[in-house]
Amino acid sequence: MFSDHSAQEEGPSAFPQAAALELRNVRKQYPGQREPAIPGLSLSVEAGEVCVLVGPSGSGKTTAMRLINRMIPLSGGDILLGGRSILDHEPTELRKQIGYVIQQTGLFPHLTVNENIATVPRLLGWERRRTEDRVRELLELIGMDLDDIGPRYPAQLSGGQRQRVGVARALAADPPLMLMDEPFGAVDPINRARLQDEFLRLQERVRKTVVFVTHDIDEAIKMGDKIAILRQGGTLAQFASPAEILIEPADEFVAEFVGQDRALKRLGLATLADIELVTPNGTGPGTDRVALSATVRDALSQLIAGGGAPLTVVDADDHVAGIVTLELLGRVLGDGALANGADPQVRAAGAEPRPAGQESPA
Amino acid sequence: MTVVFAAAPVIPNFGGGSSQFACERANRLFCPNWVSRNWATVLWPALRQHVELTLIAVAIGFVLSTALALTAYRRHWVERPVLIITAILYTIPSLALFELLEPLPGFGLSRTTAEVALVSYTLLILFRNTLTGLREVPAEVRDAARGMGMSDRQSLLRVELPLALPAIIAGLRIATVTVISLATVASLIDNEGLGSPILAAISNEVFKTELIVAGGMAVLLALLADGLLVLLQRRLTPWTRARAV
Numbered sequence: 178m179f180s181d182h183s184a185q186e187e188g189p190s191a192f193p194q195a196a197a198l199e200l201r202n203v204r205k206q207y208p209g210q211r212e213p214a215i216p217g218l219s220l221s222v223e224a225g226e227v228c229v230l231v232g233p234s235g236s237g238k239t240t241a242m243r244l245i246n247r248m249i250p251l252s253g254g255d256i257l258l259g260g261r262s263i264l265d266h267e268p269t270e271l272r273k274q275i276g277y278v279i280q281q282t283g284l285f286p287h288l289t290v291n292e293n294i295a296t297v298p299r300l301l302g303w304e305r306r307r308t309e310d311r312v313r314e315l316l317e318l319i320g321m322d323l324d325d326i327g328p329r330y331p332a333q334l335s336g337g338q339r340q341r342v343g344v345a346r347a348l349a350a351d352p353p354l355m356l357m358d359e360p361f362g363a364v365d366p367i368n369r370a371r372l373q374d375e376f377l378r379l380q381e382r383v384r385k386t387v388v389f390v391t392h393d394i395d396e397a398i399k400m401g402d403k404i405a406i407l408r409q410g411g412t413l414a415q416f417a418s419p420a421e422i423l424i425e426p427a428d429e430f431v432a433e434f435v436g437q438d439r440a441l442k443r444l445g446l447a448t449l450a451d452i453e454l455v456t457p458n459g460t461g462p463g464t465d466r467v468a469l470s471a472t473v474r475d476a477l478s479q480l481i482a483g484g485g486a487p488l489t490v491v492d493a494d495d496h497v498a499g500i501v502t503l504e505l506l507g508r509v510l511g512d513g514a515l516a517n518g519a520d521p522q523v524r525a526a527g528a529e530p531r532p533a534g535q536e537s538p539a
Numbered sequence: 540m541t542v543v544f545a546a547a548p549v550i551p552n553f554g555g556g557s558s559q560f561a562c563e564r565a566n567r568l569f570c571p572n573w574v575s576r577n578w579a580t581v582l583w584p585a586l587r588q589h590v591e592l593t594l595i596a597v598a599i600g601f602v603l604s605t606a607l608a609l610t611a612y613r614r615h616w617v618e619r620p621v622l623i624i625t626a627i628l629y630t631i632p633s634l635a636l637f638e639l640l641e642p643l644p645g646f647g648l649s650r651t652t653a654e655v656a657l658v659s660y661t662l663l664i665l666f667r668n669t670l671t672g673l674r675e676v677p678a679e680v681r682d683a684a685r686g687m688g689m690s691d692r693q694s695l696l697r698v699e700l701p702l703a704l705p706a707i708i709a710g711l712r713i714a715t716v717t718v719i720s721l722a723t724v725a726s727l728i729d730n731e732g733l734g735s736p737i738l739a740a741i742s743n744e745v746f747k748t749e750l751i752v753a754g755g756m757a758v759l760l761a762l763l764a765d766g767l768l769v770l771l772q773r774r775l776t777p778w779t780r781a782r783a784v
């Protein structure tokens with residue numbers, strides 16, 4: 178994956194390495210409040226991992242996130258970024274090293290897209306040339322036309338474009354950590370799914386440590402390498418990979434939060450490439466097709482829609498990779514074959530095709 | 540008031556029967572000839588003085604009110620007392636304010652007295668507009684500025700003040716037009732500006748050409764100043780006209 182062009186390999190970047198993040202018994206009590214918003218939270222996120230904070234409204238997700246870049250002061254505990262306490266840095270210096278994306282984007286209305294993206298490089302005193310190169314690189318990275326979008330003001334962008342620019346702006350100085358508070362929350366479902374996919378592809382290239390806040394469990398499952406589920410009162414209900422949370426919810430609260438359809442959601446974590454398909458024999462062409470990169474959940478949906486008739490699985494080059502049937506999926510589920518879920522690396526990469534039948538499912 | 544009128548205009552009275560020009564002898568409503576003869580000696584100097592009076596008053600008012608607005612932006616308790624004082628200054632009738640200031644040591648019938656009065660009328664408008672402009676910067680924009688590592692000062696200079704510019708310039712427009720019109724009244728004090736020919740015409744019961752010309756010039760000056768400020772705003776805030784394309 179890293180052989181790909183990467184912003185951090187080629188970009189004129191300030192902080193090339195993603196950094197591990199550790200929250201140690203973090204406490205936050207707002208002045209004048211009787212109960213702490215967060216009584217004591219410990220989490221650790223490895224460098225390059227996406228950690229999603231999810232939970233009902235008021236469970237302290239935003240609070241936890243804003244403690245990390247010292248937008249609000251800690252009441253107790255410590256936070257380590259790359260092994261160093263955030264309290265060792267000047268708040269303004271710390272914040273320049275942490276990408277910050279919020280739901281309402283907070284783009285500066287009086288600056289063009291180019292100028293918005295150049296904000297942190299300018300604060301850091303980069304040379305003009307280096308800043309310009311970086312802006313160009315980032316616009317390309319988010320798939321935007323430099324000459325068309327660059328000189329526009331935020332008012333001249335669609336909601337989805339604004340969010341993309343917000344992400345690009347946060348990435349500008351190549352920070353080792355990104356904080357994202359419901360970054361796609363205000364976008365319609367279709368665009369949200371597109372932004373999520375784009376972000377996962379982007380993350381595959383830039384490999385940031387990311388703290389991603391959402392109240393949407395499906396988004397958490399899709400985006401997270403790790404998910405921290407918070408409950409009312411700011412306590413941690415479960416901190417684990419998406420697959421673990423779906424298979425073994427820690428308690429009633431988590432099970433309910435994750436939803437009755439968690440078995441189905443689990444199927445959404447694996448693609449057909451992850452399971453052992455039926456070898457084609459005799460089932461001639463003419464059956465409906467499904468892509469090898471489709472999730473098992475989508476394949477199941479298509480099977481049901483087709484009245485249970487088997488589907489031919491084809492890879493990216495349109496070669497038949499195998500057959501998928503309702504019986505097969507039943508068996509796969511029964512075996513607990515998806516117990517560990519898909520490897521997040523593979524998932525984020527958009528699933529590298531593996532020849533069916535050569536390898537046992539994980 | 541008598542004190543004030545004692546300093547009555549010294550502009551020579553060209554109207555009336557003594558004039559060699561028929562229009563003026565007849566005291567017609569408007570005599571173009573009078574205008575061209577008195578342009579260089581009366582009207583042009585009066586216009587220049589008027590512009591000076593206005594520029595000085597607006598500049599001082601702008602500096603004072605911006606300093607006050609920035610203080611009140613950071614320290615909320617400052618807002619109320621400033622609003623109360625500037626509102627009182629704003630509501631004192633201009634003639635009364637001149638009368639109040641005139642006896643004070645160092646004031647008298649001077650330009651200082653006129654400027655102090657004019658400045659005091661700009662404060663409320665400029666203070667309120669600037670403060671409102673700053674307060675109306677969206678919270679998420681301020682949050683983003685801080686979240687990206689700007690200091691308070693950087694956020695103010697790079698984000699908050701630029702975004703408050705439309706409101707600040709709107710305040711400047713009102714203040715400037717107000718000062719241009721009030722400065723004609725201030726001629727009672729310092730006997731300069733476009734107010735002087737107007738006062739001369741008032742004291743002359745029949746000949747009104749200078750009143751019409753000087754009054755018209757004050758109106759045109761106000762329109763021109765307002766137009767220039769609109770152009771300035773367009774230049775400084777191009778984003779306000781950027782709409783979805």
Ligand SMILES: Nc1ncnc2c1ncn2[C@@H]1O[C@H](COP(=O)(O)OP(=O)(O)OP(=O)(O)O)[C@@H](O)[C@H]1O
Pocket residue numbers: 207208210214232233234235236237238239240241392
């Ligand atoms: N500035 C503040 N002052 C006092 N209390 C606050 C403040 N900000 C948040 N709180 C309280 O802290 C708790 C956690 O709030 P927080 O905003 O972190 O929740 P959240 O999980 O982000 O919720 P949402 O999903 O609605 O964004 C809430 O009870 C909230 O009322």
Ligand SMILES: [Mg+2]
Pocket residue numbers: 238239240
């Ligand atoms: Mg929140």
